[in-house]
Amino acid sequence: MKDDIYNNLKLDLPELKEGVLLKDYTTFKIGGLAKYFFIAHSKEILIKVIKLAKTNKIPIFVLGGGSNLLISDKGFKGLVIKLKVKSYKVNKNKIVVDAGVGLSKLVNLVLENSLTGMDWAAGIPGSTGGAIYGNAQAFGEKISDNLMEVEYLDVKSLKIKKVSKKQCKFTLKNSIFKKNKNLIVLSATFDLKKGNINEIRKNVLEHINYRKKNHPINFPSAGSVFVNTETKITNKKLLAKFPELKYFNSKGVIPSGYLIEKVGLSGKQIGGAKFSDVHANFIVNTGNAKAQDVLKLIKLAKKKVKKIFNINLETEIQIL
Ligand SMILES: Cc1cc2nc3c(=O)[nH]c(=O)nc-3n(C[C@H](O)[C@H](O)[C@H](O)COP(=O)(O)OP(=O)(O)OC[C@H]3O[C@@H](n4cnc5c(N)ncnc54)[C@H](O)[C@@H]3O)c2cc1C
Known part of the structure; x- marks a missing residue:
């Protein structure tokens, strides 16, 4: 039977779902039911849904591509928010991508614009937001290397803020976003260098082939x-x-x-x-x-x- 909180929330959030199997949203294909589940397609709706969750004292969990996650067989007795903000903008050497943009899309964008510095990420699943959270890395390069700034939502104040790369305090597979679960990555700005498109494509393919052989x-x-x-x-x-x-x-x-x-x-x-x-x-x-x-x-x-x-x-x- 659907509970009262769900019925009330549903009035404000018609797309809210109940009892969603989380294994379908992880690359591990493991995980029980989320009590509530919502896909946020915009920053505005993300803020709205978090505000409602806070008012109703419902714990939240932010899900990116689900590629670095082990979810309990018992699931999550709160609200799982899948972040699907997916805009991006390319301006000369600078690329601004929303947190929900897949790493594969980011690699393609960089390639299409003859930019270097992201080919190491070819073949890594997941979202840009998730990659920043855990400072994703491969072949000696990291997502933080060419990052300029990150826009994030502070869940406590519900304010959108910006931090420089330095303020993100990146270390090996770590960042302020991993240490403080109240910070949700919304978008990231990368500053990349022009390169030779054929060479970049070659690197991308080499990295994908390496993964096929060794993973x-x-x-x-x-x-x-x-x-x-x-x-x-x-x-x-x-x-x-x-x-x-x-x-x-x-x-x-x-x-x-x-x-x-x-x-x-x-x-x-x-x-x-x-x-x-x-x-x-x-x-x-x-x-x-x-x-x-x-x-x-x-x-x-x-x-x-x-x-x-x-x-x-x-x-x-x-x-x-
Ligand atoms: C086959 C395979 C190969 C991989 N190879 C690599 C590799 O070479 N290098 C590497 O670093 N990783 C690798 N990974 C792990 C994973 O793909 C990356 O860590 C990826 O960046 C995780 O992003 P995600 O969106 O899937 O995060 P999720 O798995 O969805 O989430 C991981 C954590 O990040 C948090 N999170 C997600 N989005 C946000 C956000 N916007 N704001 C705040 N917190 C957020 C979640 O709450 C969760 O705690 C690999 C995974 C697989 C399955």
Whole structure:
């Protein structure tokens, strides 16, 4: 039976839905029901829906492309807002894109305008907003590299504000938007450089082909499970047993996939979830994985990596 709050909200928001299966909105294909679900096509409607949620004391969760998310099998007892603001503007070297613009669209826009600096993102699913939230990166480049400023909504004041790249406090897979859930990315301005379109196209294709070969793209997943660890291992026994560590030490970053492989978890399956044999830092859904299966694998990897390498793996996938 539909509840009173839903009926009241529906008067103001005719497109509001109830009991929406969230697995259909994530690349992992995992997740239970959202009590309420709304697709926001404009900034104005986003503010309106958040205002109503606040008045009715309904917790909110902002969803982008759902490509870095593990949603509980129990779903979310609040309002999930899928951000679908999708405008963009190109002015010479500058591109302004709304948070809901897909990274693939952004890569295409950059390519069409013979601009460089975004080809590394080719093949990464998800939205620009989600990429800024987690400072998406690949092949040594990051979404923050060519960013000028970000426009965001402050959920507390319901005011739209702007911050410079510096104020976003980007670090490895992190930003102020990840630290403060009251900040919703609305749009971003990038300052890019002119380049040779054929070279840019070549880079884009190379990155897509690399992903096809080295990532388990034939199974649902949420990308890398753990953030790579910025550290150096000095333990002599470990350095003797795992000689590759010397190379990683020289880079200052130990890849999580390497650690998971070396603790023997590559290919390990619990229920329907499995550490990929193709890339050990991916957990794939082999068919009917539950969030619980994924969480058990995460716990196991953290425990083993801590025991053998004394490294605390940080989970990259956002858990709801
Ligand atoms: C096959 C595959 C390959 C991938 N490869 C990479 C890779 O190479 N590099 C990489 O960095 N990532 C990679 N990812 C992970 C993912 O695609 C990126 O992190 C992406 O940027 C997440 O964006 P999203 O819109 O899907 O975010 P979602 O999954 O929808 O959300 C992730 C988090 O961001 C928050 N969020 C989303 N939008 C906003 C917003 N507008 N404002 C505030 N918060 C927001 C959500 O609340 C949530 O907490 C990969 C994923 C897959 C499935």
